[in-house]
Amino acid sequence: MTSYDDGNIFAKILRGEIPSLKLYEDDTAMAIMDIMPQSKGHCLVIPKAPSRNLLDADDSTLAAVMPIVGRLARAVRRAFGADGVQVAQFNEEPAGQTVFHLHFHVVPVYAGVPVAR
Numbered sequence: 277m278t279s280y281d282d283g284n285i286f287a288k289i290l291r292g293e294i295p296s297l298k299l300y301e302d303d304t305a306m307a308i309m310d311i312m313p314q315s316k317g318h319c320l321v322i323p324k325a326p327s328r329n330l331l332d333a334d335d336s337t338l339a340a341v342m343p344i345v346g347r348l349a350r351a352v353r354r355a356f357g358a359d360g361v362q363v364a365q366f367n368e369e370p371a372g373q374t375v376f377h378l379h380f381h382v383v384p385v386y387a388g389v390p391v392a393r
């Protein structure tokens with residue numbers, strides 16, 4: 277498997293080198309709005325640990341991030357009046373991953389409006 281490269285966009289966002297619309301941050305993760313949202317309110321939860329994706333993430337990273345994913349899903353559902361929420365996650369290029377730092381998509385879904393991805 278390819279190793280982690282700290283030149284990826286999310287590593288730069290975590291280090292504050294490029295701007296983002298930040299929703300939440302603690303010692304373990306940051307949540308930001310996605311720059312190309314698949315639906316109104318699409319955001320991302322990005323653990324701070326340097327994992328490429330789920331395939332090399334350790335248990336403590338995953339244990340820390342899932343409560344944040346849950347809280348964010350509930351918050352965006354309320355804030356945007358969504359009818360449901362998708363949580364998506366892609367590992368390696370053939371599976372659709374484009375930024376090689378572990379992240380979780382939180383995508384509000386609106387009845388009758390298909391999500392692009």
Ligand code: 5GP
Pocket residue numbers: 285296297308309310311312313365366372373374375376
């Ligand atoms: P992936 O395809 O790796 O699962 O998802 C990467 C996501 O990161 C995409 O939804 C894309 O729109 C988002 N993204 C890419 N570059 C940036 C950026 O510079 N800022 C933010 N906020 N999102 C980004």
